[in-house]
Amino acid sequence: MAKLQIIKKQIDLIKQIQHVTRAMKTISVVRWRTGKKTLENAKAFSNQLLRLNEIAHMYYQEEVITPHPPRGFALIGIFSDKGLVGGFNTVLAHKMKTFINDQEREGNKPHLIVLGTQGMSQFKKSPYEVLLTHPLPVHQTPHYQNVREILYTVRSFHEQQIFSHLYIAHNQYLSVSEYRPVIQRVIPIPLQGINLPPENQVDLRLRTDILSTTPTLIERLTFEYVASQLYVFLIESFLSEQATRLKIMDAATSHSEDMIHSLRIAYQKRRQEKITQELNEVTSASQVLGTI
Numbered sequence: 572m573a574k575l576q577i578i579k580k581q582i583d584l585i586k587q588i589q590h591v592t593r594a595m596k597t598i599s600v601v602r603w604r605t606g607k608k609t610l611e612n613a614k615a616f617s618n619q620l621l622r623l624n625e626i627a628h629m630y631y632q633e634e635v636i637t638p639h640p641p642r643g644f645a646l647i648g649i650f651s652d653k654g655l656v657g658g659f660n661t662v663l664a665h666k667m668k669t670f671i672n673d674q675e676r677e678g679n680k681p682h683l684i685v686l687g688t689q690g691m692s693q694f695k696k697s698p699y700e701v702l703l704t705h706p707l708p709v710h711q712t713p714h715y716q717n718v719r720e721i722l723y724t725v726r727s728f729h730e731q732q733i734f735s736h737l738y739i740a741h742n743q744y745l746s747v748s749e750y751r752p753v754i755q756r757v758i759p760i761p762l763q764g765i766n767l768p769p770e771n772q773v774d775l776r777l778r779t780d781i782l783s784t785t786p787t788l789i790e791r792l793t794f795e796y797v798a799s800q801l802y803v804f805l806i807e808s809f810l811s812e813q814a815t816r817l818k819i820m821d822a823a824t825s826h827s828e829d830m831i832h833s834l835r836i837a838y839q840k841r842r843q844e845k846i847t848q849e850l851n852e853v854t855s856a857s858q859v860l861g862t863i
Contacts, residue, residue: 575845578838582831589827596820603747603813606712610744610806613715617799624792625762627785643680645702645725645734646671646754647801649741649808650690652707656815659742659750664693666752667740671699682734684725686805702728713805715798722798729758737797741804742811748818750811755804757797 648667650660671681683701685691691704705721707713728734737758742750755761 574841575838578834578841582834582838585827585830585834589824589831592820592823592827596817596824599813599817599820602712603810603817606806606810606813609712610803610810613799613803613806617796617803620792620796620799621760621763624760624789624796627789627792628762642732642735643682644674644736644738645682645684645728647684647686647725647737647739648690648694649707649739649804650685650687650693651808651812652687652689656689656812657819659812659815660687660689660693663740663742663752664690666754668697670738670740670754679736682728686721702733707805712809713802715802718802718805719798722794722801726794739801739804741808743804744807744810744814747814750814755800757800758793760793760796 646667648663650663674681681699683694683697683699684703684705685694685701686705687707694701703721703724708717725737729737735758736756738754738756740752740754743753744750
């Protein structure tokens, strides 16, 4: 009887765990859907800012700010703020370390900026200089204002000429079942150039008004573009994290169903053995009484 009680307690415990995994799966689905809609708008906004930067550099090249001479680079890593995401953070950290080693072989000094508490643990004992660590929102899609506040600090490091190149590492969202760690440069801006007919170029130049100096315009456009890119990468990382957690919780729920099924079979088998044993005891007692 004691064995049956133990199995029943195990089934009840797994059911409680199952409630948790189902709830976490539902929460991840809601966050994923919200973030996906936000990502589309953020990408469109960032693309417009890139185009504005390309136009500004095309028409005001002679007045553009002279870039800082190469002095090293800063690498922003975007990690999750909570666990239960499998190798989500480990894969990104490995990608960053490989990139840093390649840059160091070329003589470039690395500086790290780590976003997300899980990333802090990944680089806790690293020999690299960490300029800034910052937690990320757990329960909601990152806000653009939060990104700007982080970037103001990053810009101060750039103005102090601590680094000349800025890269961002994150897990790029591909689909619900797939993501990949990538590292992209945002300073200097990777200008792609724009192809416009000559008449449109002249018309665009005539309709362009600068209400301040050209360097101020370029500096402002650069800041806004980098902020928009960081925002896009934060949302992509958020989506990848939620999709990963969704898959893990779904697998955990399915596994718990299998465990409950196995325990129920064991319970029924044990119960049948108990009934058979009791019947045998009754039969044996009856035979003994019949011989008296």
